[in-house]
Amino acid sequence: MNNEQKEAMKILKISKGQIEATIKMIEDERYCVDVSNQIIAAQSLLKKANLLILKQHMNHCVMEAFEHDKGSEKIDEIIGLLSKIIGK
Template identity: 65%
Template sequence: MNQEKTSALTSLKTAKGQIEGIIKMMEDGRYCVDISNQIIASQALLKKANIMILKQHLHHCVKDAVKNDNGEEKIDEIIDILEKLIQK
């Protein structure tokens, strides 16, 4: 597994732990603002993981596809992802 995937996996595992903690906070009736702050922190980790996965995809999959003259589909996939990210 390369560095980007390893870092993304670490971020995802951390986010998973945070989400489990958020669920416990809600079950315990914790203060709403504290819960919201934890949700924001989890979202940041998910965004970070997504960026690392996309970076890995560009550096490896898209780069290889372009070298082999069949990169159009990979480029379109990245454009679709960017459109989803921008629309949010």
């Protein structure tokens, strides 16, 4: 596991805790805006973890593919992911 993956794992575990806390907030009928703020915080962490995973992918998998003349396949994968991220 490289540094980006370790950091992503750490962030995902934190977001898991936030999601569990958010579920508890709903069960406890906490104020809706507070629940929404927790959801936004969890989403932010998930985005950060995703960027780390994509960075790792670019630095390792994509670079290796280009070294073996298979870079265009990886570029298509990245474009597919980016289209999902930006909602197109």
